[in-house]
Amino acid sequence: MSDFILKVKGLSKSFSGVKALDNVSFELKRGEVHALMGENGAGKSTFMKSLIGLVTPDTGEILLEGKSLTGNDVNETLKKGISMIHQEILIVPELTVAQNIFLGREKEASGKSGLLAGWLNDSVINTKAEQLLTGMGVNIAPKAKMKYLSVAQMQMVEIAKAISNNARVIIMDEPTSAISDKEVAVLFRIIRDLKAKGVGIIYISHKMDEIFEISDTITVLRDGKYIGTKSAFDLDRSSLISMMVGREIDQMFPEPSQGNGEELLSVENLGSNGKFSNISFKVRAGEILGLAGLMGAGRTEIARTIFGLDSFDEGQIQIKNDAVRIRTPREAIRKGIGYVSEDRKGLGFIPRMSVKDNMTLSSIGNHRKGAFIDQRSEQSATERMIADLRIKTSGTHQKVTYLSGGNQQKVVIGKVLLASPEIIILDEPTRGVDVGAKFEIYKLIRNLADQGIAIIMISSELPEILGMSDRILVLSKGKQTAMLSRAEATQELIMKYAVA
Amino acid sequence: MNTISSSRFGKLGQYGIFLAFILICIVLALSTPKFFTVSNLLIIGNQVSINALLAFGVTFVIITGGIDLSLGSMVAVTGVVAATFAHPDTFPLLVPLFAGLAAGSAIGAFNGLVITKSKVPPFIVTLGTMTIGRGLALILSKGRPISNLSDAFNFIGGGNVFGIPFPIIILIIAFVICSVILNKTVLGRYMYAVGGNEPAARASGIRVSNVKMWVYTICGLLSALGGILLTSRITTGQPNAGAGFELDAIAAAIIGGTSTSGGTGTMTGTLIGALLIGVISNSLDLLNVTSYYQQVVMGVIIIGAVVLDGLGRKD
Known part of the structure; x- marks a missing residue:
C-alpha cells in the first residue's frame, strides 16, 4: 500500500475567466498533518471545495487511495x-448531539433494514454517539441539544461525525478561529490521536504559531498557483511569509501625492467590548490611511463603529478637533463621513432599485421640493456621477442587480460621493471586482484624496495596501501593532505585525 | 444574455396581470350581455372600493417588507367609533369622520410603534392588534350594532354624484394620492429602499423606524376610510364587520404584483388586483355560480398570479 492517501494532480478551475486554481498538485500521507497556506484569495477555499466535491474542477485529477474522485x-x-x-x-441547533452526528444516516445507524429502518431509534444512536465521544476523550452528552454547546464542543461533534463516517481525510478550515487556548489544546490532542490512527489531515489556518506546532508539512498557494511544499522543520516564519506573499507590486497604482492637509478625523483609544481596544489614529485631508490585518483583526468593526453602525464603549472620535457622538449612519453621513462597505450586497445597494434611486439614497435632501422629489435635479446629478465614475450601465433606470461587480461598487461609491463627504472609509473596495475596474477604482480613490478628502482604506490584499496607502495601520486580534510609513512598509513587515 | 431575457420576462410578469384583466373583461363582455353595462360597471366599482382602499394601505406596508393583519378589525373599530358620533342632530358630519380616521391612524401608529421598538415580526404584532381591535369594537358598541345614523353620513357610502356612486369618487382620489406618495415623494422612495434591503437603507442614512411608523399609520388611516364607507353603506356601525377583509386586501396587492418579500409593488397593480377580484366575483354572480366556487376560483388566481410573478424573477 502506498504511503500517500490522497493525490491531487494538475487541478485547475476558472470562474468566469478568472483562474482561481492553476495547475495545483498536492499529496497527503497517511497520519500526516498537512498545512495549506496562502493569502486571502490564494485559492485555498476553491481547492478544498474541489476536494469535497462542492466545486467541479475544469481539469486535473483527485485520487483517494488510488481511486479517482473526480x-x-x-x-x-x-x-x-x-x-x-x-x-x-454546519449543524442543526434544535437537534441533539447524537441526532446531528447521524443526520442523513439514520437508517444505517439504526442497523435495521426494510420498513423498520425508517423507524427512528434514538437510543441506538445515543449509545453509538456516546462511544464515539468517549473514544475521543471528550465529555459531551449525546442527548444535549446542539444549541447549548460551545463552539469548541460543536467542533468536537463535527469531528465525531467525520470519524463515524470512516473519514480517512479530514479537512479543517480555520478550526481555532473561534475557540480558546485551552480548547485548542484539546483539539490538538484529538488531531494527534487521529494521526496515530492513520487519518490524513489538511489544516488551514492563518495562525503561524499553530501551523508550526501541529503540522508536519506545509504547502503554499499564491494567486491560485502551487508555490511549493516543505517540511515544517525546514521552514521558519519569515521564509514561510515570503513564500506566501513573494511577488512584485504591479504598476497599477497611481502616484501618491504629498497630502498634508488639515486633520479631519482623529480616533483616540477607541475600544469596543471584545472586538478591538486602544485604537488611536489620525487622518488628514488628502491622505490615504491603509488598515491592514488578517480577517478577524477588527478592521471592519472599527469602520462600522466610526460610521455609527455599531456602538463603542471606550475612547473618543473627533472630527476637525470636535468630539462627536455618532450613534447612527444618518448622523455619520451628516457629519461628513461616507462608508463603502465590504458587504456590498448586504449593506451597499438595494438590488431591485435603479442606478438613480440607489445613487441619491443618501442625499435625497439635496433633490427635494418639500415632500416631493425633484426628479430633474436627481436625474442630472446621477448622470454626472455616471460620467465621472465611468459607470457602464444602460441608463439611470437600469436596476443595480444587473450591473457587474465593479459597476455596482462604483454606484455605491457614487452614492457616498453625492452626500459630499469629507472623510471616506473604503472597506475592501476592490473585492469581487475584475482587474480592469480595479485600476479605475484605484485612480478614483487617489483623485478623491487629491481633492482633499481624508480616506481610510481597509484591504486584505497587501499589494493594494502598499500601493495605495500613505500610511499603514496594522492590526492584529483587535489591537494595533504598528503604524508604518509608506517608505518603510513592506509585505513582510506588514505580515509580521499582522500575525503578532 | 441571461440578464436581458430575465428582465424581459419581468416586464411580461408586470404587465401580465393587466393583460389578464383586459382579457377576462373582453370574454365576460362577450359571454354575458349584462356585464358591460354602465350600471353593472358602477356596481363593480362600488363593491370594489372598500377592498381597494384597504389594499392601497397594505401595499405600502408590504413594500417595506411588512404585513398588516389588523385591517379588518380596524374597519370594525373605526366604523363603530364613527357611528357613535353620527346620530342625526348630534354632531356635525366632520366629527364622526374625524373620530373614525383618528382612531384608525392611532391603531396603525400603535402597530408601527410596537414593530419598530420591540423588533417583534409585523405578522405577530398585527395578529395581536387584530384581536385587540375586534375586542375594542365589541366593547365600544357593547356588542350591539349602532344604527340610526344621519342622512349626511349615510350619503358617503350610499350617495351618488352625477350618477356616480360616491365611494368610486373616494376610491379615485385615494388612488391618485397613494400613487403620488409612492412615486413622487421621498417617503415613497424610502419605502422601496427599506423593503428592498433594510440594512443598506439604514447604512444610507435612512431612518428606517420613521418610515415604518408612517407606513402603518397610513395603512390605519386608509382602513378607517374603508370602515367609514362600510358603516355608511350599511347604515350601521357593526362590531363584527370587516372580518377577513385583510386577506382580500393582501390578495389584491399580491395579484397586482407586490412581492411579499418587499421592495416591489405599484398602486396601479394593486388597483387592478382589486378590480380583478371584483370583476370575477361579479361575473360569477351573473353566471349564477355559487359563492362556494367563487372562493376556489379566487384562490387559484392568487396562486397563479404569484407563480407568474415568480417566473419573471430569477434573481
Missing part, C-alpha cells in the same frame, strides 16, 4: 472518506 458530489466524497470541518459550523 466528478463526485459532496455525498459521494463523504461516503468515500473525505470530511470537512467548516469554519462556519
Whole structure:
C-alpha cells in the first residue's frame, strides 16, 4: 500500500475567466498533518471545495487511495472518506448531539433494514454517539441539544461525525478561529490521536504559531498557483511569509501625492467590548490611511463603529478637533463621513432599485421640493456621477442587480460621493471586482484624496495596501501593532505585525 | 444574455396581470350581455372600493417588507367609533369622520410603534392588534350594532354624484394620492429602499423606524376610510364587520404584483388586483355560480398570479 492517501494532480478551475486554481498538485500521507497556506484569495477555499466535491474542477485529477474522485458530489466524497470541518459550523441547533452526528444516516445507524429502518431509534444512536465521544476523550452528552454547546464542543461533534463516517481525510478550515487556548489544546490532542490512527489531515489556518506546532508539512498557494511544499522543520516564519506573499507590486497604482492637509478625523483609544481596544489614529485631508490585518483583526468593526453602525464603549472620535457622538449612519453621513462597505450586497445597494434611486439614497435632501422629489435635479446629478465614475450601465433606470461587480461598487461609491463627504472609509473596495475596474477604482480613490478628502482604506490584499496607502495601520486580534510609513512598509513587515 | 431575457420576462410578469384583466373583461363582455353595462360597471366599482382602499394601505406596508393583519378589525373599530358620533342632530358630519380616521391612524401608529421598538415580526404584532381591535369594537358598541345614523353620513357610502356612486369618487382620489406618495415623494422612495434591503437603507442614512411608523399609520388611516364607507353603506356601525377583509386586501396587492418579500409593488397593480377580484366575483354572480366556487376560483388566481410573478424573477 502506498504511503500517500490522497493525490491531487494538475487541478485547475476558472470562474468566469478568472483562474482561481492553476495547475495545483498536492499529496497527503497517511497520519500526516498537512498545512495549506496562502493569502486571502490564494485559492485555498476553491481547492478544498474541489476536494469535497462542492466545486467541479475544469481539469486535473483527485485520487483517494488510488481511486479517482473526480466528478463526485459532496455525498459521494463523504461516503468515500473525505470530511470537512467548516469554519462556519454546519449543524442543526434544535437537534441533539447524537441526532446531528447521524443526520442523513439514520437508517444505517439504526442497523435495521426494510420498513423498520425508517423507524427512528434514538437510543441506538445515543449509545453509538456516546462511544464515539468517549473514544475521543471528550465529555459531551449525546442527548444535549446542539444549541447549548460551545463552539469548541460543536467542533468536537463535527469531528465525531467525520470519524463515524470512516473519514480517512479530514479537512479543517480555520478550526481555532473561534475557540480558546485551552480548547485548542484539546483539539490538538484529538488531531494527534487521529494521526496515530492513520487519518490524513489538511489544516488551514492563518495562525503561524499553530501551523508550526501541529503540522508536519506545509504547502503554499499564491494567486491560485502551487508555490511549493516543505517540511515544517525546514521552514521558519519569515521564509514561510515570503513564500506566501513573494511577488512584485504591479504598476497599477497611481502616484501618491504629498497630502498634508488639515486633520479631519482623529480616533483616540477607541475600544469596543471584545472586538478591538486602544485604537488611536489620525487622518488628514488628502491622505490615504491603509488598515491592514488578517480577517478577524477588527478592521471592519472599527469602520462600522466610526460610521455609527455599531456602538463603542471606550475612547473618543473627533472630527476637525470636535468630539462627536455618532450613534447612527444618518448622523455619520451628516457629519461628513461616507462608508463603502465590504458587504456590498448586504449593506451597499438595494438590488431591485435603479442606478438613480440607489445613487441619491443618501442625499435625497439635496433633490427635494418639500415632500416631493425633484426628479430633474436627481436625474442630472446621477448622470454626472455616471460620467465621472465611468459607470457602464444602460441608463439611470437600469436596476443595480444587473450591473457587474465593479459597476455596482462604483454606484455605491457614487452614492457616498453625492452626500459630499469629507472623510471616506473604503472597506475592501476592490473585492469581487475584475482587474480592469480595479485600476479605475484605484485612480478614483487617489483623485478623491487629491481633492482633499481624508480616506481610510481597509484591504486584505497587501499589494493594494502598499500601493495605495500613505500610511499603514496594522492590526492584529483587535489591537494595533504598528503604524508604518509608506517608505518603510513592506509585505513582510506588514505580515509580521499582522500575525503578532 | 441571461440578464436581458430575465428582465424581459419581468416586464411580461408586470404587465401580465393587466393583460389578464383586459382579457377576462373582453370574454365576460362577450359571454354575458349584462356585464358591460354602465350600471353593472358602477356596481363593480362600488363593491370594489372598500377592498381597494384597504389594499392601497397594505401595499405600502408590504413594500417595506411588512404585513398588516389588523385591517379588518380596524374597519370594525373605526366604523363603530364613527357611528357613535353620527346620530342625526348630534354632531356635525366632520366629527364622526374625524373620530373614525383618528382612531384608525392611532391603531396603525400603535402597530408601527410596537414593530419598530420591540423588533417583534409585523405578522405577530398585527395578529395581536387584530384581536385587540375586534375586542375594542365589541366593547365600544357593547356588542350591539349602532344604527340610526344621519342622512349626511349615510350619503358617503350610499350617495351618488352625477350618477356616480360616491365611494368610486373616494376610491379615485385615494388612488391618485397613494400613487403620488409612492412615486413622487421621498417617503415613497424610502419605502422601496427599506423593503428592498433594510440594512443598506439604514447604512444610507435612512431612518428606517420613521418610515415604518408612517407606513402603518397610513395603512390605519386608509382602513378607517374603508370602515367609514362600510358603516355608511350599511347604515350601521357593526362590531363584527370587516372580518377577513385583510386577506382580500393582501390578495389584491399580491395579484397586482407586490412581492411579499418587499421592495416591489405599484398602486396601479394593486388597483387592478382589486378590480380583478371584483370583476370575477361579479361575473360569477351573473353566471349564477355559487359563492362556494367563487372562493376556489379566487384562490387559484392568487396562486397563479404569484407563480407568474415568480417566473419573471430569477434573481
